[in-house]
Every structure is written in C-alpha cells, then in structure tokens.
Amino acid sequence: MKRDHLADVKFDEGTSLWKDARRRLFQNKMAVFGLCVFSLITLLSFVGPSLLPYDHESIDLPFQARPPLSEKHPFVCPNHDYVHLYSADENCYVCNTPLEPAATQPARHLMGTDKLGRDLCAAVLRGGRVSLAVGFMATAVSLVIGVIWGAVAGYFGGRVDQLLMRIVDVLYALPFLIFVVLLMVMFGRNFLLLFFAIGFVEWLTMSRIVRAQVMALKNQEFVEAAVALGYGRSRIIFRHLLPNLLGPVIIYTTLTVPAVMLLESVLSFLGLGVQAPDTSWGVLIKQGAEGMEDYPWLLLFPAAFFSLTLFSLNFIGDGLRDALDPKSSKD
Amino acid sequence: MALLEVENLKTYFHTRNGVVKAVDDISFTLEKGEILGIVGESGSGKSVTVHTLMGLVPQPPGRIEGGTAKFDDSNLLTADEAVLRSLRGKRISMIFQDPMTSLNPYLRISEQLIEPLLIHGQANRKEALKRAINMLEKVGMSDAAERVHSYPHEFSGGMRQRVMIAMALITDPEVLIADEPTTALDVTVQAQILRLLKELQTDLGVSVIFITHDLGVIAELADRVVVMYHGHIVEQGDVLPIFENPQHPYTKGLLACRPRLESTFKILPTVSDYLDESEVAGQIDLSEKPDAATRIDAMQKINEPEIDETDLLLEVNDLQMHFPERSGFFSGPKGVVKAVDGISFTVPRGSTLGLVGESGCGKTTTGRAILNLVEPTSGSVKFMGVEIAGRNAAAMLPLRKRMQIVFQDPYSSLNPRLTIEQALTEPMAVHGIGSNHSDRRDRAAALLEEVNLESHFLRRYPHEFSGGQRQRICVARALSLEPEFIVCDEAVSAMDVSVQAQVLNLLKELQSRRNLTYIFISHDLSVVKFMADTMAVMRAGKIMEQGRAESIYANPAEDYTQRLIDAIPRDSVEFIKQRVA
Numbered sequence: 014m015k016r017d018h019l020a021d022v023k024f025d026e027g028t029s030l031w032k033d034a035r036r037r038l039f040q041n042k043m044a045v046f047g048l049c050v051f052s053l054i055t056l057l058s059f060v061g062p063s064l065l066p067y068d069h070e071s072i073d074l075p076f077q078a079r080p081p082l083s084e085k086h087p088f089v090c091p092n093h094d095y096v097h098l099y100s101a102d103e104n105c106y107v108c109n110t111p112l113e114p115a116a117t118q119p120a121r122h123l124m125g126t127d128k129l130g131r132d133l134c135a136a137v138l139r140g141g142r143v144s145l146a147v148g149f150m151a152t153a154v155s156l157v158i159g160v161i162w163g164a165v166a167g168y169f170g171g172r173v174d175q176l177l178m179r180i181v182d183v184l185y186a187l188p189f190l191i192f193v194v195l196l197m198v199m200f201g202r203n204f205l206l207l208f209f210a211i212g213f214v215e216w217l218t219m220s221r222i223v224r225a226q227v228m229a230l231k232n233q234e235f236v237e238a239a240v241a242l243g244y245g246r247s248r249i250i251f252r253h254l255l256p257n258l259l260g261p262v263i264i265y266t267t268l269t270v271p272a273v274m275l276l277e278s279v280l281s282f283l284g285l286g287v288q289a290p291d292t293s294w295g296v297l298i299k300q301g302a303e304g305m306e307d308y309p310w311l312l313l314f315p316a317a318f319f320s321l322t323l324f325s326l327n328f329i330g331d332g333l334r335d336a337l338d339p340k341s342s343k344d
Numbered sequence: 345m346a347l348l349e350v351e352n353l354k355t356y357f358h359t360r361n362g363v364v365k366a367v368d369d370i371s372f373t374l375e376k377g378e379i380l381g382i383v384g385e386s387g388s389g390k391s392v393t394v395h396t397l398m399g400l401v402p403q404p405p406g407r408i409e410g411g412t413a414k415f416d417d418s419n420l421l422t423a424d425e426a427v428l429r430s431l432r433g434k435r436i437s438m439i440f441q442d443p444m445t446s447l448n449p450y451l452r453i454s455e456q457l458i459e460p461l462l463i464h465g466q467a468n469r470k471e472a473l474k475r476a477i478n479m480l481e482k483v484g485m486s487d488a489a490e491r492v493h494s495y496p497h498e499f500s501g502g503m504r505q506r507v508m509i510a511m512a513l514i515t516d517p518e519v520l521i522a523d524e525p526t527t528a529l530d531v532t533v534q535a536q537i538l539r540l541l542k543e544l545q546t547d548l549g550v551s552v553i554f555i556t557h558d559l560g561v562i563a564e565l566a567d568r569v570v571v572m573y574h575g576h577i578v579e580q581g582d583v584l585p586i587f588e589n590p591q592h593p594y595t596k597g598l599l600a601c602r603p604r605l606e607s608t609f610k611i612l613p614t615v616s617d618y619l620d621e622s623e624v625a626g627q628i629d630l631s632e633k634p635d636a637a638t639r640i641d642a643m644q645k646i647n648e649p650e651i652d653e654t655d656l657l658l659e660v661n662d663l664q665m666h667f668p669e670r671s672g673f674f675s676g677p678k679g680v681v682k683a684v685d686g687i688s689f690t691v692p693r694g695s696t697l698g699l700v701g702e703s704g705c706g707k708t709t710t711g712r713a714i715l716n717l718v719e720p721t722s723g724s725v726k727f728m729g730v731e732i733a734g735r736n737a738a739a740m741l742p743l744r745k746r747m748q749i750v751f752q753d754p755y756s757s758l759n760p761r762l763t764i765e766q767a768l769t770e771p772m773a774v775h776g777i778g779s780n781h782s783d784r785r786d787r788a789a790a791l792l793e794e795v796n797l798e799s800h801f802l803r804r805y806p807h808e809f810s811g812g813q814r815q816r817i818c819v820a821r822a823l824s825l826e827p828e829f830i831v832c833d834e835a836v837s838a839m840d841v842s843v844q845a846q847v848l849n850l851l852k853e854l855q856s857r858r859n860l861t862y863i864f865i866s867h868d869l870s871v872v873k874f875m876a877d878t879m880a881v882m883r884a885g886k887i888m889e890q891g892r893a894e895s896i897y898a899n900p901a902e903d904y905t906q907r908l909i910d911a912i913p914r915d916s917v918e919f920i921k922q923r924v925a
Contacts, residue, residue, distance in 0.1 A: 030760055030805065234757035238818070241715055242771040242825065243744030245737075252770075256761040 034260075037336040044332020047325035054322055058141030065123075067132035068139075070290045080125045080310055089113060124314045128304065136292050137315050143293040144319070147207060148274040152266055154212025155273075159219025160262060164250050166220070167227030178224065181217050189214050193285055207286055211273050222265055226258040260337035267330030271323040278319075294319045346373035347551050348397075348519060353411035353421075355389075355396045358404060366392040368575035369411075374519065379545055379552040381566030381583070383559055383598065385615075385840045386811070389575040390555050394521045396421070398438055399428050415519075434464040437512035441524040443504035447496040453507050454492045460515045479510040482547075484540055501703070502533035506540065513544060520545075521553045526561065530702045530867040535911040538564050557840040559598050560913030563587060563920055571595050578630065584924050588917050593618040593632035600640065601845035603874035605897055605912060611852055612845040612874065613640050651695045651877060657829055657861045658691040658714070663723035663733075665706070665713050665885075683709040685885035686723070691878075693828075696855065696862040698876030698893060700869055700908060706885040707865045711831040714863065715749055716740050727829070745775050748822035752834035754814035758806040764792070764817055765802040771824045791820040795850060812843035816850065823854070829861045837866060848874060869908045873897055881905050 038044055062068065090105035090112055104111055124133040166177040193210045200206055230236065231254065239249045278295020280286035287293045294315050301312030355367040367389040374380050384390045395401045397413050397420050413420040415436070418427060432438075437460075440446040448456060457479065458472035467475060473492070480488035483506040496504055505525060512520055522541065526534040542565055545552055554565060562569055562583065570580040571594065579592040590596045597615030617639050620631045633639070665684035684706045691697045699707040713720040716732055725733045732743060751757040758767060768788035769781065778784035789799035795816040806814055815835065822830055832851065836844040848871065854860055864875045872879060873893055880890035881904065888902045900906045 030807070234751040234753055235759045237712075237717060238749065238751065238757050238821070239759075240717055241744065241749045242774065242821070243741050244770075244774055248774070253759050253762075257759065 034333075034336040038332050041332040041335060043328045044336075047328030047332065050321060051325040051329065054141060054318065054325070055145060058138050058145055061138040062135055062142070065132065065135050065138070067135050070131065080308075125308075125310045127300070127311055128308070133297075133311065133314055136297060137294070137318055140292045140294045140297050140315060141318060141322075143287055143291060144274050144277060144295065145322075147211065147277045147293070148270045150208040151211035151215060151273045151277075152269045154208060155215035155219055155269060156262070156266060157216075158212070159216035160223050160255065162216065163220035163223025163225075164227050164255060167224040168231055168246070168250050168254065170228070174224070178221075181220055184214075185217055190283070190285075193280060197285055202285075202288065204287070204291075207277065207280065211276050211280075214276075215269055215273060219262070219265060219269070222261060223258060226261055227254055230254055230257055260333075263337065264330055264334045267326055267333060271326050274319070274322070347376045347415070348374040349412075349414040350393075350397070351412050351414075353393065353396065353413060354409040355392050355401060355406060356409050357406050365575050366406075367396065370572070370575075370577045371411075372570050372577065372580060374551050374553060375568075376518075376551055377545075377549050378567040379542075379554055379565055380568050380570065381562040382553060382555045382570045382572060383557065383562050384572035385557055385598075385842045387574070388572040390572050391523055393572070394438070394523060394553060394555060398432060398436065398521065399425075430464070433460045433517075434466075434515045435517050436519040436521065437515065437517040438521040438523065439505070439508045439512045439525045442528050443501050443508055444528070446508060447504055449496050452493050452495055453499075457492070457507070457511050457514060460511065464515055466515060475514060476510070479514045480507070482544065483507070483510045483513075484536075485510075500533075501529055502536060505529065505533075505537055509537075509541070509544070513548065513550065516548070517550060519553065520550050521555075523555045524557070525554075527556070527558075530911075531869070531913075532702055532867075532908060532911040534561070535564075535913070538913070541565065557842070558602070558913065559587075559841070560602050560915040563915035564913045564923075567924075571598070573630070582924075584917070584920050587915065587920050592630075593620070593636070594630065596632075596636070598842060599915075602841050602915065603845070603848070603870045604915075605870050605873055605909065609643050609874070611643050611849045613643060614845045614849065615842045651692050653692045655693045656690050657693040657728060658863075659724075659726040660690070660714065661688045661724045661726070662686050663688070663710065663713060663725060664721045665709050665718065666721045682885045684713060684720070687880075687882070687885070687887045689880055689887065689890060691829075691861055691863065693861055694855070694859050695877040696864050696875050698872035698879040699863060699865045699882055700867065700872045700879065701882035702867055705882045707882050708833055710882070711749065711833045711863060711865050715747055715831060717749075745825045746827050747829040747831070748825060748827040749831040749833060750815070750818050750822050750835045752837055754811050754818055754838070757818050758814055758821075760806055763803050763805055764788075767806075767817065767821055768792070768802075768824050771821065775825055777825065788820075788824070791823055792817075794823070794854070795820045796846075810843075812839060812846060815839070815847055819847075819850065819854070823858075826858075827860075829863075831863045831865070833865045834867070835864075836871060837868065844871070851875070868912070869897075870912045881908065 090108065090110055092105065092108050092110060124137060126132055127136070162177060162181070166174045192214070196206060196210050227250075236249060236253060239253050244253070274294070277286055277293060278298060281293055281295040282299045287296055297315035298312065298319065301308075301315055305312050350373070351371045353367055353370050354365070357364040357366055370389075370393065372380070382390045382393065392401060392406075396406075396408060399420070401408070408421050411421065415431070418431075420428070420431075423431075447453070454473060454476055457476035458467075458469065461467045461472040461475065462469070466472075477488045477492050480492060485491060485503070485506060491498075496507070499507065508525070525541075526537050529537065538561060541552065541554075544550070554562070556562060566583050568581065569583050569586045571578050571586070571592065573594045579586065579590070579595050586595060587599065590599055594615060597613065597618035600613040600618070601615060603609075603612060618632060618636045620633045622629045622631070663684055664682070664686050666680040666682050669679045669681050687706075687710065689697065699710060701707045709718065712718045713733075714725050716725075716735060720733050723733060724731055727743060727747060730743075732740070735743075762770070765785060765788055768791055769778075769784040772778045772784045772787065773781075778787055785802070789802060792799050792801060797813060797816055797820075801809075806817070809817065818835075835851070836847050839847065851862070851864075852875070855862060862875070864872060866872050866875075876893045878891065879893040879896050881888045881896070881902065883904055888904050889896060889900070896905060897909065900909060
C-alpha cells in the first residue's frame with residue numbers, strides 16, 4: 014500500500030471551523046459595523062495625534078474653555094504686539110486704540126478646549142491610546158495567566174485543581190483597591206504596573222471559565238484517544254484542548270476589554286492610575302464631569318468615544334459568540 | 345378510511361450549498377390500529393417525514409414544497425398553529441430517540457406526565473396524577489406511586505424511555521409516532537421496550553408509526569413496512585412479503601447486512617453488494633447488481649485458519665477496578681463501586697475476544713484498564729508476557745504504539761480543529777514513525793485508502809464526514825502506529841445497521857491482512873458472534889461465562905446469556921409468519 018508520492022493528488026480543501034466562523038462573522042452586519050468603528054477609533058488614537066496642529070499638553074492661552082469649532086478669533090493692538098484680546102468692540106487697555114484681527118489665525122479646535130486652553134481633540138485621541146493600551150495589555154495578561162491556570166487545573170483535576178482553585182478563591186477575596194494601593198506603595202507609580210495590577214485581577218474569572226470548559230472537554234473521546242496514542246500532557250492541553258475552547262475564551266475576552274477600561278478609569282479617578290500630563294478616557298470623563306453644566310463638550314467627547322468603543326466591542330463579542338457557537342453551525 | 349393519508353409529500357431544505365430534497369414525493373397511509381414501520385438509513389428522510397407531519401421541521405431552511413397529509417379532514421401541512429396545537433400531544437403523540445435528553449432534568453416526572461393532560465384540559469391536577477400513576481404502571485413501573493415524584497436522573501435509560509412512552513400515551517392519542525425510540529438503548533432494553541410497545545398498542549388500539557434503521561426491529565413489531573432511501577419510498581407493503589420476498593435491491597441489502605446468530609458469513613453483505621446506483625441525466629437510477637447472488641455466496645465462511653491458542657498476546661489475571669463512592673464533600677469514601685471485580689481471560693494472537701454485557705457491567709472499564717487509560721486497582725495485565733498494569737505514562741509510551749483503541753462515538757473521538765492529515769500524522773510524529781512530514785503524509789494517504797476512503801480527503805475536517813466515515817478515520821488513526829492489538833469499544837453501536845456492516849467488514853479485513861488481535865466490546869450479541877472467536881459474557885463486573893463464541897451461542901450455560909440471546913430482534917420469516925398469524 015506504500016505510495017511513492019502525493020504530488021499528483023488534488024486535495025479537497027476542507028472548511029475548518031475557523032473559516033466557517035469567519036464567514037458567519039462577516040455575515041453579521043452589527044459585528045462588521047462594530048469592527049469598522051473599533052478599527053477607526055484605534056487608528057485615530059494611534060495616528061490621529063500626530064496629524065493635529067495641537068498636542069494635548071500645550072496651552073492655547075486665549076482659547077480657554079472654548080466650545081467645539083469656536084469661531085472667535087484673537088485680536089491684537091497694533092501698538093502692542095503681545096496683547097491678545099478676544100473681542101473686536103473693545104479697545105486696547107493700555108493705549109485705548111481699537112484692536113485689529115491678528116495676522117496669523119490659529120487652527121480651530123475641533124472639540125474645543127478645556128479650562129486651561131488645551132486642545133480636547135488631542136487629549137481624547139491621546140487618552141484613547143492609553144485606554145486601549147491598558148484595555149488590551151491588561152486583557153492579554155489576564156488571558157495568558159487565566160487560560161494556562163484554568164487549563165492546568167481542569168485537566169489534572171484532583172489535588173492540583175483543589176490547590177489552584179483555592180488560590181483563585183483567596184485572590185477573589187482580596188479587596189482590589191487595597192491591593193492596587195499596596196502595589197503602588199511598594200513599587201511606586203508606574204504605567205506598566207497598571208497593566209499588571211488590572212490583569213492580575215481580571216484573570217481570575219477567565220481561569221474559572223477555562224477550567225469548566227476543560228473539564229467538560231477532557232471527557233471527550235478524542236482526548237482519551239490522545240492518551241491512548243501516547244501524547245504527552247502539554248501536547249494534549251495545548252494542541253488538543255485549548256484550540257477547542259478558544260470560542261468561549263475569545264468571547265469572554267471581548268467582554269473583558271471594556272471592563273478593564275472601566276477599571277482603569279476608576280483607578281485614575283482615585284488618583285492611582287494615569288497622571289497628568291498623560292491622560293486617558295477615564296481621566297477626561299472625570300474632568301469633564303466636574304464642569305458638566307458650564308462646558309458640556311468636555312464630558313461629551315471623551316464619553317462618546319468611550320461608549321462607542323464599548324458598544325463596538327460588545328457587537329464584536331456578540332458576533333463572535335454567534336459565529337463560534339457550534340450549535341448554530343450547519344451540521 | 346385510513347386514519348392518516350400522506351400524499352405526494354415533499355420537504356426540501358434550502359441550504360447554502362443548494363437544495364436538499366430530504367423527502368421527495370412520498371405517499372403512504374396509516375390505518376387505524378396498525379403499526380407502520382418506516383425503515384431507512386440516516387439521511388433517508390424518514391425522520392424528516394414525521395417531523396413534517398408534526399410541524400417540527402424548522403422553516404427556513406426547510407420548506408414543504410407540496411403534498412397533503414390528511415388526518416381527520418384536516419390537512420396537517422396547511423392547518424394553522426392553533427389546530428396543530430390541539431392535535432399535537434392530544435391526538436398525535438411522539439416519542440424521541442434519546443431518553444437521556446428528551447425529558448426535562450429540572451422537573452419531576454409527575455409534572456411532566458400530567459402536563460399534556462392539563463394543557464389539553466382533559467383532567468384536573470388530582471385526576472391527572474392518578475392517571476399518570478396508572479399509565480406508569482401500564483408501561484411497567486411496578487412501584488409507580490412512590491416513584492412518580494422522582495426526577496429523570498433517578499431512572500435508567502430504559503426506564504426513562506418508558507416514562508417518555510407513558511407521557512406520549514397519557515392523553516389517549518390515536519396516533520403515536522416513535523422516532524427511533526430504541527436506537528440509543530442496549531439490545532436487552534430494546535427488546536423490553538419493543539414488547540411493551542406491542543402490548544400497549546394492542547391494549548389501547550393506538551396506531552403507531554415506528555421509525556428505525558433496523559429491519560430486525562420492524563420484524564418484531566410492524567404490520568406494514570415503508571422502506572425509504574434518499575427521500576424516496578423504494579418499497580412498501582405488508583411485513584411478511586417484504587421479508588419473504590423483498591423486491592427492491594436496497595431492501596435486500598438492508599435485510600442481509602444485519603449479522604444473525606445463525607448465519608455463517610465471513611464478511612457481511614452490504615447494501616452496495618445489491619444496489620447499483622447510477623446517475624442518468626440528473627436522475628439517480630437504482631438497479632440490482634446482476635451478480636449479487638454469487639457475491640453473497642462467496643462471503644460464506646470456509647475453513648478459517650486455526651488460531652494457535654498457545655501464542656497468547658494478552659493475559660489478564662484477576663483484574664479489579666474499584667471506584668470510591670462518596671456521599672458528600674466532607675465525608676470520606678462511603679464504599680467502593682466494583683466496576684470490574686476480579687476477571688481473568690486470555691487472548692491468543694490474531695484472534696478476537698468479544699466482551700458482551702449490558703451497560704454498566706464493566707466491559708468498557710475493562711477495555712480502558714487493559715490499555716492503562718485508568719489504573720487498575722489490582723490484578724495483572726500482561727501484554728506479550730510483559731506486565732503493564734500500574735506503569736506510568738513514560739513507561740507506557742513504547743507500548744502505546746502496539747496497543748490501540750477505537751471508541752464508540754465517532755463524533756467526539758476526533759479533534760474538530762485538526763484536519764484528517766494532522767490527526768493521522770500526529771501519532772506518527774510523536775512516536776518517530778516516518779522520516780519527515782511528507783513521508784508521514786504519504787503514509788496517512790495510504791492509511792485512508794486502506795480504510796476505503798479516498799486520499800484526497802486528507803485536508804478536510806472531521807465535521808465534513810458522516811459517522812461511518814469518521815469511524816473509518818478513527819480506525820486509520822489507530823492503525824497509524826501499526827499496532828498489534830486494538831480494543832474496539834462499542835465501535836459500531838452508534839451506527840445504522842447498513843453502516844455497521846461496512847465497518848465490521850473493514851475490521852475483519854484489517855485483521856486478516858495485518859494479523860491484528862481485537863477485544864471487541866459490545867452489548868449486541870449478534871455483532872459479537874460475527875466478530876469474535878472467543879467470547880466473555882460480563883455482568884456486574886464479573887465474567888459469567890467464557891469460551892468459543894459458537895459454543896456459547898449454541899449452549900449458553902447461564903440464564904443471563906440466554907437473556908442476551910433472546911434480546912436480539914427476531915427477524916426470521918418463520919417468526920414473522922407466526923406473529924402475523
């Protein structure tokens with residue numbers, strides 16, 4: 014029966030479950046919409062700031078707390094070059110000559126400015142960078158720890174499972190904020206520490222989900238067949254079990270990202286997260302909320318970006334859940 | 345006038361890959377008080393037919409393209425939902441294949457039993473409960489009054505199916521539709537359920553549509569038979585003529601492919617030995633192969649090579665497998681469940697040992713303990729003279745290559761994320777067989793051809809294959825390590841008889857070509873009789889009797905063995921003659 018070669022054999026290319034899932038994901042209009050919006054926001058956050066005429070730190074002095082696309086132009090006194098005033102019907106307070114429009118007009122502020130005269134658009138995009146980075150990095154940390162932890166606990170069961178899951182229980186019981194405060198006190202305030210602290214808390218739920226999935230899967234006969242074929246444990250876990258539970262893991266991940274972004278804003282609110290001059294959506298929303306009645310745009314724009322991101326992530330998550338659910342597949 | 349008249353029924357499924365004509369222009373009738381058997385393999389449209397009648401076909405993708413189903417002046421296909429609801433469960437009831445999933449696990453069976461009565465306003469709660477207990481007694485639950493408030497998980501599979509039947513019959517329907525109600529059950533339980541259905545049918549005068557893939561079951565039960573193939577009815581008529589003198593080659597094949605205790609086939613005839621399928625101008629043309637009779641004759645067993653009974657491949661001595669039984673989280677082990685309780689047997693090289701018994705008798709645990717997939721509590725398992733019980737994973741590794749296993753469920757025994765190529769080459773890579781990947785791929789292709797699949801399937805994924813094909817792939821995967829010994833754990837139990845015959849033949853063919861040794865585990869004595877040279881009958885963890893398969897069948901020493909033999913559906917013409925008369 015030994016064959017010489019298969020060069021002349023034309024293989025049927027199979028449709029993998031992934032291919033099938035991708036097709037179904039792209040048929041889901043809401044998911045595609047979410048994917049587009051999310052990509053756009055990500056792109057703007059990372060590329061946008063360098064295209065703007067202002068950065069998020071510099072103060073445009075005459076333009077404090079201006080609404081979006083403010084039409085007002087600066088005026089100068091022809092005698093004193095340095096005097097900047099705001100209105101054409103006033104005279105110079107030094108020499109009382111009528112003011113003239115300044116020769117060089119500054120670019121408009123797309124989303125207006127904050128109370129110090131900093132460009133809000135630059136701040137929102139810049140803050141998006143931080144929020145998305147925290148969201149994804151912390152989720153990645155939680156993903157790696159949670160999946161491995163849960164898979165090991167679920168696969169080995171018995172004492173290993175007892176030990177690993179009791180550790181999870183203990184960590185669940187720790188008050189999160191005290192834990193973060195302790196970390197900050199011990200290691201000093203640090204951007205990377207933020208990823209670590211959030212990821213360190215978020216992996217607990219992930220490990221429980223993965224453990225439950227692995228326990229259900231390991232009784233499937235293909236896992237038993239793998240043992241009978243002499244495969245090693247790590248091969249069984251990483252090649253045979255994990256790819257089969259990526260569905261629920263991906264879905265939970267898309268739900269974790271927004272949760273992490275919210276958590277970051279809570280920490281920033283308490284002064285434990287991102288500090289000025291760096292900013293994040295959470296920080297901006299907090300600042301915007303303080304002056305909500307007088308300067309609504311300061312709350313509106315960061316909040317809009319934040320919730321748009323959350324919406325689109327949820328749509329993507331929903332789409333992925335439907336696409337990866339084996340029950341809705343064609344057989 | 346017939347009770348139910350189905351005419352020119354067409355149910356198509358509109359899928360992404362085109363139109364599937366699941367039921368294509370079929371007509372049949374159901375007379376009052378008769379049992380109509382619809383037989384066919386999976387995909388023949390038999391289930392879709394009754395699901396259409398019950399309005400259970402999901403639309404879309406399904407669509408009823410035409411036809412009528414007259415039941416008592418109303419057309420079931422066009423009647424509105426309110427009319428259907430008043431019929432379903434009241435005048436037409438249905439029981440399903442899997443008793444493990446068709447009862448709601450969160451409701452006591454009393455609640456589920458009285459629900460149809462309450463919905464259709466046939467009784468108040470108290471009255472309904474009385475009728476429920478009465479009905480449970482009728483389906484053979486002796487202590488019905490005490491057990492009526494139990495939950496489904498407190499019953500065995502056979503008992504659950506009885507509860508399902510009680511639930512279907514409690515409203516005193518005129519038609520009972522039974523969709524493969526015994527396929528998921530052991531043969532012994534199947535025999536009980538079939539006899540029960542027959543009794544109830546005579547008692548209550550209900551008309552039954554009984555769907556099955558097994559003509560043996562039809563022979564036990566039905567008055568008339570409808571044979572379906574690829575959405576068409578190929579033959580229908582009274583049960584005796586169909587068995588005595590089948591006309592259509594498909595029916596002939598279906599009749600022949602069931603292993604019988606009294607037959608002496610070396611390989612089983614299959615449907616394809618009779619049926620010639622050719623496509624002419626888009627129409628599938630079914631005709632009989634002209635040489636069918638001579639082909640079947642050639643399959644008879646003729647002086648088989650003797651097995652050298654001193655050359656023992658496997659010796660099992662006083663094997664015990666106990667599981668601790670716990671009553672609560674904090675309490676220690678309460679006792680032990682003796683799944684395997686001191687069994688001993690030997691298997692000569694090149695022979696097949698059949699392990700038979702009902703579910704829960706420990707036969708599957710025995711197979712797993714032999715392969716060291718579970719560590720036996722005590723006892724010895726010697727493979728080619730080497731003790732393997734209690735070896736750790738590393739010490740087992742060189743032996744894994746030589747002993748393999750094929751599982752019952754071909755759907756869960758292949759990793760859905762791996763292509764067939766990956767599934768077949770991975771064991772070779774782990775055990776260092778083949779010099780590089782392309783060499784291993786060539787071997788995988790050769791293996792596929794050896795199990796009668798085409799090598800261009802290599803890049804496909806498991807979900808693109810049928811159950812029978814998947815089981816062949818599992819066999820190929822087991823063979824990829826070139827083992828000498830394979831445990832077949834209920835390897836054909838989940839299959840249609842026609843597919844079962846093909847897989848059994850394949851296993852036999854491989855055995856003679858590769859001089860394989862098998863342990864063949866099954867609950868069906870007729871299958872074991874076909875496969876095995878020696879046989880061991882297991883019950884409650886112990887071996888009741890063992891010996892040559894033919895002699896055990898001819899002179900069973902134990903009542904229990906006799907019961908297993910009696911449980912096999914009787915499909916001889918004499919039996920049907922007697923039954924019909």
